[in-house]
Amino acid sequence: xxTEVSLTRxxxxxxxLERALGEVIVGQKDVTRRTLIxxxxxxxxxxxxVPGLGKTMLVRTLSHALDVxxxxxxxxxxxxxxxxxxxxxxxxxxxxxxxxxxxGPLFASIVLADEINRATPKTQSALLEAMEERTITVAGxxxxxxxxxxxxxxxxxxxMEGTYPLPEAQLDRFLLKIAVEYPSLDELVRITTxxxxxxxxxxxxxxATAQDVLDARSVVRALPIAAGLREHVARLVLATHxxxxxxPAMVRxxxxxxASPRAAIAMILAAKAHAFLSGEVHVxxxxxxxxxxxxxxxxxxxxxxxxxxxxxxxxxxxxxWQKVPVL
Amino acid sequence: MNSFREVVYILERRDGRLRGLVYGGWVLxxxxxxxxxLVLISTCLGRPLPTWAMPLLAGAGLVAAAAAFVVGARxxxxxxxxxxxxxxxxxxxxxxxSLLELEERGGPRLFFERLFRDVVRIAPxxxxxxxxxxxxxxxxxxxxxxxxxxxxxxxxxxHRTRSGDAGLQPSPSSAFAPAAADSDDASEAxxxxxxxxxxxxxxxxxxxxxxxxxxxxxxxxxxxxxxxPALASSSAAQAPGSDGATDPESEDADxxxxxELEKLQxxxxxxxxxxxxxxxxxxxAAASPDLASTIEAAAASSDMDxxxxxxxxxxxxxxxxxxxxxxxxxxxVQSGDDAESxxxxxxxxxxPPGAPADDASSGASAATKGDAAPSAAPNETxxxxxxxxxxxxxxxxxxxxxxxxxxxxxxxxxPIEQAxxxxxxxxxxxLSPGQVQSLLSARDLPAGAAEIIxxxxxxxxxxxx
Numbered sequence: 001x002x003t004e005v006s007l008t009r010x011x012x013x014x015x016x017l018e019r020a021l022g023e024v025i026v027g028q029k030d031v032t033r034r035t036l037i038x039x040x041x042x043x044x045x046x047x048x049x050v051p052g053l054g055k056t057m058l059v060r061t062l063s064h065a066l067d068v069x070x071x072x073x074x075x076x077x078x079x080x081x082x083x084x085x086x087x088x089x090x091x092x093x094x095x096x097x098x099x100x101x102x103x104g105p106l107f108a109s110i111v112l113a114d115e116i117n118r119a120t121p122k123t124q125s126a127l128l129e130a131m132e133e134r135t136i137t138v139a140g141x142x143x144x145x146x147x148x149x150x151x152x153x154x155x156x157x158x159x160m161e162g163t164y165p166l167p168e169a170q171l172d173r174f175l176l177k178i179a180v181e182y183p184s185l186d187e188l189v190r191i192t193t194x195x196x197x198x199x200x201x202x203x204x205x206x207x208a209t210a211q212d213v214l215d216a217r218s219v220v221r222a223l224p225i226a227a228g229l230r231e232h233v234a235r236l237v238l239a240t241h242x243x244x245x246x247x248p249a250m251v252r253x254x255x256x257x258x259a260s261p262r263a264a265i266a267m268i269l270a271a272k273a274h275a276f277l278s279g280e281v282h283v284x285x286x287x288x289x290x291x292x293x294x295x296x297x298x299x300x301x302x303x304x305x306x307x308x309x310x311x312x313x314x315x316x317x318x319x320x321w322q323k324v325p326v327l
Numbered sequence: 328m329n330s331f332r333e334v335v336y337i338l339e340r341r342d343g344r345l346r347g348l349v350y351g352g353w354v355l356x357x358x359x360x361x362x363x364x365l366v367l368i369s370t371c372l373g374r375p376l377p378t379w380a381m382p383l384l385a386g387a388g389l390v391a392a393a394a395a396f397v398v399g400a401r402x403x404x405x406x407x408x409x410x411x412x413x414x415x416x417x418x419x420x421x422x423x424x425s426l427l428e429l430e431e432r433g434g435p436r437l438f439f440e441r442l443f444r445d446v447v448r449i450a451p452x453x454x455x456x457x458x459x460x461x462x463x464x465x466x467x468x469x470x471x472x473x474x475x476x477x478x479x480x481x482x483x484x485x486h487r488t489r490s491g492d493a494g495l496q497p498s499p500s501s502a503f504a505p506a507a508a509d510s511d512d513a514s515e516a517x518x519x520x521x522x523x524x525x526x527x528x529x530x531x532x533x534x535x536x537x538x539x540x541x542x543x544x545x546x547x548x549x550x551x552x553x554x555x556p557a558l559a560s561s562s563a564a565q566a567p568g569s570d571g572a573t574d575p576e577s578e579d580a581d582x583x584x585x586x587e588l589e590k591l592q593x594x595x596x597x598x599x600x601x602x603x604x605x606x607x608x609x610x611x612a613a614a615s616p617d618l619a620s621t622i623e624a625a626a627a628s629s630d631m632d633x634x635x636x637x638x639x640x641x642x643x644x645x646x647x648x649x650x651x652x653x654x655x656x657x658x659x660v661q662s663g664d665d666a667e668s669x670x671x672x673x674x675x676x677x678x679p680p681g682a683p684a685d686d687a688s689s690g691a692s693a694a695t696k697g698d699a700a701p702s703a704a705p706n707e708t709x710x711x712x713x714x715x716x717x718x719x720x721x722x723x724x725x726x727x728x729x730x731x732x733x734x735x736x737x738x739x740x741x742p743i744e745q746a747x748x749x750x751x752x753x754x755x756x757x758l759s760p761g762q763v764q765s766l767l768s769a770r771d772l773p774a775g776a777a778e779i780i781x782x783x784x785x786x787x788x789x790x791x792x
Contacts, residue, residue: 004437
């Protein structure tokens with residue numbers, strides 16, 4: 001039951017959280033907000049950007065501000081699935097030997113999967129169950145993960161040698177793919193100031209609890225979205241399919257596979273979270289627009305022609321947005 | 328705004344009405360276009376629509392538009408789409424649509440109240456959300472415009488627009504002179520007349536004479552367009568293949584006039600005095616301005632003899648043209664020595680204003696002389712010989728008109744530049760008013776047509792400096 005008090009508390013909690021992140025992460029407001037969107041929408045985030053842009057810093061700051069368990073996994077080619085999900089180990093207690101489950105770093109609320117594309121597909125796929133079902137199965141035993149649970153993976157678009165691009169199935173499980181851009185001049189000056197004068201980085205004190213996040217999630221789910229906007233989202237998703245009648249010419253030419261129904265769900269949930277973070281109690285067309293690119297960018301697979309001609313999914317999606325109006 | 332349901336109800340009703348208006352507008356515009364096309368086609372084919380056609384089209388269009396309005400008003404759009412459109416127009420950012428979502432699917436009452444408060448605050452004038460579609464005024468304007476075109480099209484005779492053709496603008500006098508020059512081949516002229524008659528029978532009635540059309544600036548083409556119906560009916564009545572039937576109205580009018588003249592003549596014979604009405608009747612019956620002025624002078628001086636003479640001339644001239652067909656007239660002309668001699672006498676002595684008897688009596692014979700091709704017959708005196716000493720009659724070619732070859736006596740003649748007077752057509756007219764009058768009488772034209780021609784020449788005479 002959403003009351004005025006719970007609504008106000010949820011708004012306040014995430015306002016504090018956003019401010020706390022902004023104090024450490026200079027600039028990158030979109031990145032910060034989208035990360036919170038994923039947290040509110042019960043999704044996962046794929047942060048893509050060159051090294052040194054503050055991706056890891058963002059995740060660490062979030063974990064500090066939320067006061068929830070945090071773990072970081074540095075993905076390497078020799079990383080094994082058991083290294084992240086845990087394994088049964090033989091433990092001897094008073095002459096009694098038995099296997100006991102030792103949880104891996106995945107058993108946390110905020111998991112930073114750093115450079116996820118450097119691990120083998122076998123290890124990458126070990127994340128699938130955790131990301132989607134919020135459970136981990138080891139030796140026939142399924143363990144539930146504590147909520148809130150969010151995987152924030154990072155990957156480096158350069159230095160692709162020796163990397164394993166994420167399989168489509170795993171990409172689809174990320175609610176948003178956030179491109180981390182270079183900071184502006186002013187932001188860069190401020191970053192250097194913050195990181196060269198103080199003895200250490202001052203992470204924020206916890207400003208919200210796990211319960212605040214769960215309460216806010218229930219509020220976000222209850223936000224109404226107009227049937228017309230819901231239909232618009234569906235048309236947008238269908239328009240990314242080259243075989244669809246809604247598809248513009250660019251999609252037909254350059255796209256091999258379009259977005260899945262999971263993408264439509266992700267868009268609506270993300271739009272609701274965006275509206276919530278904007279202090280609204282309903283989804284607006286601008287909310288849909290704000291999450292359209294990050295929600296679909298990683299769900300479009302280009303065909304050979306698209307790759308050969310250097311087409312980007314961002315360019316194609318912008319064309320889709322223009323060709324599929326709300327009304 | 329009391330409740331969300333009321334908002335949705337009013338918006339849907341307004342949307343339905345607007346849609347109905349647009350549907351009705353389309354139907355009316357289509358109906359107007361249909362009417363315009365029908366009028367256009369009928370005008371081009373020369374078959375005017377029956378009088379009940381336009382009211383029927385208008386009535387049917389109104390009924391269909393009313394039906395379309397009802398259909399449009401009842402065919403409601405999905406609420407979600409309608410409200411999203413209203414949201415966009417009022418800047419409500421999908422609030423109304425979200426309210427509908429909450430209303431239909433259920434949701435926190437808190438959200439509903441908050442959204443509704445926002446709607447009232449942001450858009451108190453939400454009734455204007457559904458503005459009149461732009462298509463509506465466009466359709467209305469198109470309907471009015473096309474309907475106006477359809478109504479005015481029949482009033483614009485296509486012949487008038489063609490009167491500006493260069494081939495149809497010779498001087499009035501030159502239109503008559505070559506009749507003599509070119510009519511040496513009577514059969515050819517007759518064929519041309521028949522062509523004119525057959526080509527002009529498509530016009531049912533002459534356009535109404537308006538003050539604007541009775542100006543001296545009217546071209547010969549305009550006068551011809553007015554004369555064509557009369558010529559057509561006259562020619563049709565005189566065609567060899569026809570049963571000889573003439574226009575009953577003109578026959579009745581002629582008979583009545585003749586009767587009036589006979590009564591007046593009897594009264595004068597008995598020593599009575601003519602009344603003002605009698606004088607007016609005589610003036611109306613006079614075929615030329617000269618004759619009319621003669622009548623006035625005789626009446627003013629109480630010269631009963633002159634009046635009686637005039638009446639007898641009028642009676643004889645009114646009886647003369649009703650007899651033979653055009654072809655027979657031509658054959659008579661070619662072989663009629665009496666007519667030629669009378670014509671010669673008339674041409675040698677142009678009718679002075681004071682001698683109406685000569686002028687009137689020369690009517691039929693002078694005209695037949697004109698048909699008899701003076702340039703071709705060496706023994707015959709050309710029609711312009713007496714008055715137009717320095718005008719050389721030339722053989723003008725036949726002019727191709729809109730429905731075939733027009734008779735040369737109408738469409739071609741002595742070029743203006745061949746006249747001695749620099750003032751052109753006016754000077755040419757002044758030199759031979761009697762011939763024109765004679766031609767008008769001899770050509771067996773209907774009274775209305777002759778009146779139009781007479782009026783035209785009268786006006787250009789008055790305007791000649």
